[in-house]
Amino acid sequence: MLTWKDVMDFTVNKNPSPDKRIEKTEEQWKELLTATQFSITRKAGTEMPHSGEFCTSYEPGIYSCICCGNDLFDSTIKFDSGTGWPSFTQPIKINAIKYLKDNSLGRSRVEIQCNQCDSHLGHVFPDGPEPSGLRYCVNSESLIKK
Numbered sequence: 001m002l003t004w005k006d007v008m009d010f011t012v013n014k015n016p017s018p019d020k021r022i023e024k025t026e027e028q029w030k031e032l033l034t035a036t037q038f039s040i041t042r043k044a045g046t047e048m049p050h051s052g053e054f055c056t057s058y059e060p061g062i063y064s065c066i067c068c069g070n071d072l073f074d075s076t077i078k079f080d081s082g083t084g085w086p087s088f089t090q091p092i093k094i095n096a097i098k099y100l101k102d103n104s105l106g107r108s109r110v111e112i113q114c115n116q117c118d119s120h121l122g123h124v125f126p127d128g129p130e131p132s133g134l135r136y137c138v139n140s141e142s143l144i145k146k
């Protein structure tokens, strides 16, 4: 199980290697994605809270990257954070996600990206429920449910 210490180590040292890499040009991503999906996943956008289709959905399933299909989260580790964004306590596996320091907006945060295609997913915070204490705060638009 990943903890905040692991997340910090990834941002300072090195992220886990993905199983494979998916790389496309900006034009290729534009063809594959809606305008909203493109601006969030490829331009680090954020959807309005409570707007996403997965905010209040708890049906069983796997949440994957909308860009490349990489499996990211399982419905069993989804929880209601009250923030208006889908929230999870762990990735589906350690190397599914990469962690990057984000000092935009005058705050020190940790951005999360798909480790296969660098799609922007959201941020991870150290205020989640036990036992991991992690809250992965993810845009619905970054996800597709299988």
Ligand SMILES: [Zn+2]
Binding pocket: 065, 066, 067, 068, 069, 070, 114, 115, 116, 117, 118, 119
């Ligand atoms: Zn991806």
